[in-house]
Amino acid sequence: MIDHPRYDSIGHGYAIRRREDPRYRERILAALGDARTVVNVGAGAGSYEPRDRYVLAVEPSDVMAAQRAKELAPAIRASAGRLPFRDGSLDAAMSILSLHHWDDEREAGVRELRRVATGPVVIVTFDPEVSRAMWLVTDYLPELADMDRRIFPSLEQLSKWLGGTTHVDVLPIPRDTSDWMLGALWAHPERVLDAAARNATSGFARMPPDVVARVVTAVERDLENGTWDARHGHLRKLDAYDAGLRLLVNTPA
Template identity: 70%
Template sequence: MSPARYDAIGRGYSGTRREDPALRAQLHAALGDARTVVNVGAGAGAYEPRDRHVVAIEPSDVMAAQRPRELAPAIRATADALPLRDASVDAGLSVLSLHHWDAGQERGVHELRRVARGPVVLLTFDRDVSGAMWLVADYVPEIAALDRRIFPPMDVLARWLGGDVRVEVVPISRDTPDWTLGAFWAHPERVLDPVARANTSGFARMPTPIVERAVAALERDLADGTWDDRHGDLRELDEFDAGMRMLVAEPG
């Protein structure tokens, strides 16, 4: 996990990356009756349970500084070396963080399994599904190439987790307040918003010329109606599968 990366990406993160109530409920339900939870890559605290004891792990000072005052401070540590004893918490949680663990991904997943007595819940993206979304496929294929390197396939994650693993599709609501890159599916105008772009790791990790090219192309296609001719039916949907997946692993 790279604290320097999120020190850059995370400025103003909480402005456009707010909790989606439906997603929060789904994540908390997956934690079952766990009373103690380690949240790895805890960031600004989105989706962190307020009614359980949470050990927040976050290496970035910028992200941790955006945590609400009612949440416990985050411990500065990385996923691949959790400062916890074996089976010391009831459950493990990681929300859209694993793709930033770099070379520590497999070790980080094993660490979550090591410290959690019960379920480990991972929210991530299926890179094959997300790569087919219009934004990535038509305008920024470089993000798909990056995602193929940084998002482990579902079967690999299941193998790392071990035990009984289920994978749940998590459709993204049109009105979600959590503006992940996938949440742009029905809102192409958001791509033109530099703040919205900067708060997605996909755009934030792209070189400036690539971002400028994509923005210019989409701005043109919105102005002349090309985007709506190709994808306007998306504006009629309430939700869309942009590749978000929740893995829930019970110990074997």
């Protein structure tokens, strides 16, 4: 039984600001190869799901599932740790910025992805050792680095759980990305002041209100007095930045 999925609380309005980026979509579809049947675990509102293949979406949150586009298949209510599919019953499995919400099912869920797929397992995640270097974390929200170390398995750990062969690619985050994940704030400090934009990122949504208020006050002050631009203004000239986003593709032994 699934008990009060996290995104029933923090997922409202997610699909509006977390729209899929076509550049990431292209990379993810390429990683799936010629797979015709795919399970998407932690499917959410359906971003990055293939439209030209048979997809089984697994999503425990009613709030997130309700935001799925009409052309997408309804999501099965299940959790990552016990997927309701037979061994090797699907060509591929995918999880896009989801596994850090699997809590004590992270290892079991990753192993489940490998169990049910005969072909590639495709995971988009963050490397917390890279993401911690972003200005938001170093200057304003060190609590995020501590949380990310707890909730994001290392790439090495993921590889061990999956077995087989794992390849990892860097996914730089473009300035103009339509997917307003927390890492996309690298180029848009003003979005920290926008409650709707903040709440579309689980990093902010999972923080205590007093911590969020402290960060908003500090960023607003530093934008107004020029401190942010004095420290990080060079970022405004970049088209993309490595905030730790990674594409992991695993193939079985």
